[in-house]
């Protein structure tokens with residue numbers, strides 16, 4: 001879930017540089033941002049929760065409350081599912097043709113683009129990511145995602161299949177129905193787009209539960225969707241907590257499919273709930289512990305730049321973070337020296353001041369978790385070369401941290417840290433590194449840095465991961481499928497592959 005400045009502007013590029021805020025946006029005052037919508041969005045209207053309860057959403061840069069947001073629970077999920085069901089079965093959505101859905105998705109993309117500045121501000125306020133990242137990466141990728149799936153809306157089709165006998169056999173790729181979607185806090189707007197794009201293009205209706213840490217932008221986008229003409233009930237947003245609203249959605253008997261992004265252990269709960277209720281379809285995009293492998297024959301400066309971005313981007317809160325960085329022995333010392341100098345120079349501070357590259361972690365809980373991993377690294381005998389502490393006493397800022405002398409069995413080498421903590425390990429041979437890289441329950445992404453084509457291709461084949469980057473990192477595109485091997489998930493988002501997650505195949509056989 002990342003991109004480069006170049007990519008965000010002009011399509012694919014492997015050049016990894018940190019985006020720079022537009023001159024006129026270099027200083028934004030976060031105090032001046034007002035949050036327009038704080039109720040849940042059900043059946044085309046903003047409504048209070050049935051219980052009347054609300055919860056606080058915090059500004060992670062200060063720890064202060066931004067606002068109260070309606071807190072959804074089972075009763076609200078029920079209402080949202082009813083609205084979505086009605087829109088799917090009998091509302092205007094059920095009769096809408098692909099080209100009309102495409103037009104709406106394009107209009108939503110236009111509306112998001114027109115409100116890019118406001119949305120980027122809200123995203124940074126709620127999540128803590130630098131405003132320049134929200135503006136230059138998250139928002140453009142979101143707009144592209146909606147335009148890409150708008151392009152598919154009138155191209156979702158089956159096949160005519162020759163079968164034995166005098167029959168006409170064809171398939172229809174039909175929408176699944178009411179789709180529940182649960183997303184995390186690390187890329188709130190972009191994850192919404194990854195979920196809504198294919199679901200709506202295929203003709204489903206959706207009930208989205210944003211993460212409790214970052215509910216604001218989904219509500220703003222729901223309003224935009226309503227304004228551009230999505231019929232009531234097609235899009236519903238119910239903010240709330242995981243064990244309540246999230247569990248109600250994944251166990252709902254009238255939800256036909258659940259799409260989830262988040263922690264692997266939560267993914268198991270979601271899948272269990274799906275299995276124990278109505279066997280709803282499940283797609284999961286879960287955690288990772290991605291190996292990033294640098295061979296001695298690589299362009300070292302490019303590898304350093306890519307590995308630095310691939311770990312520290314988004315405060316290290318990326319499912320694909322290259323948190324197991326393996327460097328070939330002969331260049332190890334030089335690499336570590338350069339990377340450490342770079343990490344030491346990383347500027348951490350106010351997300352709304354373009355002078356800073358790194359903002360706070362999303363919450364106190366996440367900050368504490370990251371600091372806990374740093375402690376465990378030290379206790380288990382890894383050597384910390386820089387960082388290790390909190391920055392300041394306001395907000396949830398963590399220093400960019402680098403460990404060496406890390407052993408595979410240490411917690412920091414095995415578990416998803418989701419923070420600015422890099423482990424740089426040494427390797428000698430290709431066979432050895434293939435085995436070590438794959439020795440994990442995860443399989444989300446991997447990267448290889450080498451100038452040798454044979455080596456690059458051999459590694460790409462051998463690595464058990466949903467995405468392998470060669471001489472680049474964090475290159476994402478709406479057209480490129482994304483998802484995990486092993487315990488990193490089930491199914492693929494984005495690209496044509498995403499359509500299979502949001503359609504049922506119907507076989508029709510007609511006697512001639």
Ligand code: NAI
Nearest residue numbers: 183184211241242243246247262263266286287319416418
């Ligand atoms: P989480 O997996 O608990 O939360 C993600 C979403 O799932 C949120 O919307 C949450 O409300 C919902 N959820 C939580 N429990 C649920 C349940 N029982 N049923 C249905 N939905 C539920 O992740 P959390 O606790 O926010 O972060 C903890 C760790 O998870 C992070 O430190 C990181 O390691 C990992 N994570 C991975 C992400 C990824 O993109 N792969 C994204 C966010 C977190």
Ligand code: MG
Nearest residue numbers: 058126213214
């Ligand atoms: Mg928040």
